Amino acid sequence: MDAIKIVDFSKSYGNVLAVKNLNITIAQGEIVGFVGKNGSGKSTTIRSIMNMIFQSSGTIQVLGLDSVNDAKELKKKIAYVPSEASFQNNITAHKLLKFCLQFTTYDDSKIQELAEYFELDLTKKISDLSLGNRKKVSLIQALLKESEIIILDEPTGGLDPLMQHKFFQLIIKEKEKGKTIFLSSHNLEEVEKYCDKVAIIKDGELVDYLDMATVSLTKRQTVSYETRDGKKVDFDLEKDINEVIKELSKLDLTYLEIKTKAVTDEFIHYYKEEVK
C-alpha cells in the first residue's frame, strides 16, 4: 500500500488555480522532498492532505484512507509540522505538549527527553518564545505522536544550523523505524542530503519527480579556470579528468576549480526563467 497517493489533485481559489492536476505517489518508508518556490502550491497540497482545505478535484489517499471522508483516522496516522509554528499563546510549552499527549500514548518523560534534546525551556509561555523555539515546540509535538507518516512543511525555518542537524538526526531515526517522511523545503541542500526522492512543483504543476539515487549516479563535475591574460572558462567535465589536468597544466592559470555539480543545480534548472 502506498503511504500517500495524490491523483489528479487540483485546487482553485476563486479564479486562481493554485494546483493543477498533481499526481504523486509516495511509497512507505521513503523520505520524499517537495520543492518549489513560494506560492508554487506546496502548502496548499500539504494542507489538503491534512484536510484543512478541500481539493477542487482529484483524490488524496493516505495509507488507503481518503483525506476527506476518513480525515480523523488519517490524522491519527500523520504527524504534522506546519510552516508557521502558531499555537495558543496563553499557555506554557509544557502544558501545550501535555495536551498533545492526550491524543497519543507516550508518557510525560518523552516530552522532557525531546525538550532536553532540542534545548527548549518548557516552563516558558508560548507567547514568550522566539520563532526558533516555537518551531522546536512544533517539532516536538509532531515527534511525540505515534504516527506512520511525518509531514514537514518548512521544518527547519527559524532553527540554527546545529538544531537543524539535530532535527535531521531524529528524522533519520524515524525513517529507520519505517516511517514515511514528506518534506517540503526551500533548503535544497537538506533535500539533496536526506531525501530518497524529490518532487519539484512549479506554478502548481509537478515538473519533475527525481529519484535521488539515479540523480547521484549521474552527478557531473564542472571545471572553471582563469588564465593570466584574464580569460575565464567554465565547462562540464566529460573527458577523463587526468587528460583534462594534462591540458590545463600547459596553461598559465591564476585560478582553477573542479567541483561536483550539485543536485541543487538540477532544481535551479526548473527556475531558470525566473533566475534570468
Next chain:
Amino acid sequence: MKKFDFKNVTKLFSFDFYNSRKNIIGWVIAISGIMSLYCFMFPMVQDIASAKFDAMPKELLQLFGMEAMADMGNFVTYFGMVYSLVIVAICIFAVTLGARLLHKEEETKSIEFLSSLAVSRVEIYVSKLLVLFAGVMLVVSCGSIIALVAGTVVGGDTFNLMEVVSIIKICSFTPFFFGVIALGIAGISYKYGTGSIASMGVLILYMLGYLGKLLGEKGEFLLYLSPFATFDPANAIDLEVKTIITLGAYLAIAAAISYVGSYIYKKRDLKI
C-alpha cells in the same frame, strides 16, 4: 474510529477553557463588581433614584429599559433595571467570546495545530460551544449570586426571591443566544465571524427593541426581533405564554444556526 467522540470534546474543552481563562475571569470580576456596587447600594440609592427617574423623560427610561421600573423602592424592580443594563454588557462578552473562539484560531493560524490532532471539526466546534456556555454561565452565575446575596442582606421586605430568580432565568437567556449566534457565524464564515461585527449586531438589536417600545403598537413587531425587549424583567416576572413561545422560537433559531455553523465549518476551507 468514532466520527464524534465526546472524550475528545472534553479534552479540547479543558484546553480551550484554560486558554480563555483570563478573558472569562476578567469579565467575572467586572460583572461581579458592577452588580456588587449597584445591588449593595440599593438602600442608599433608592430615594435618590426615584427622584431622578421622575425627572427623566419617558423615552430615556425606555432606552435603558426602565419604563416599567417606576418603583425604585422595590428591590426586585431596582434589580431588574440594573440587570437589564448589565445583560447588554454580558451579551457583548458572549458574542466576542463566541466569535473569538473560532475566528482567532484562524487569524493566528493556531487552528493548523489544533486540526492536525486526531479530532474532527465538529468536535472542535462543540468544544468551543461548551467553552462559550461555561464562560457565559460563570459570568451570569457570579452576577446573579451577588444579586441574591445583596437582596437577602439589603432588600428587606421588598426582596422576592422567586421574582429575582425569574428575572435572572429569562433575561440571562439573551447572552447565551447571542453567543451561540456569534459562534455559528464564525463557523459559517471567517470574514464575518468577528467579535466587532457581532457586538454591532447586539447593539442594533438592542436599539430595535427600544424603537419597538418607542413606536408603541405600530412598532410591536420590532419587539419580537429584539431578545432584549422580549426577555426584559417585566416579561420575565409575568411570564406569559407569548413570552414562552418566543423563547422557544429563539431557542430553535439558536439551534438551527448552531447546526448550520458546525456543518459549514466542517465543510469549508480553514483560513490559514
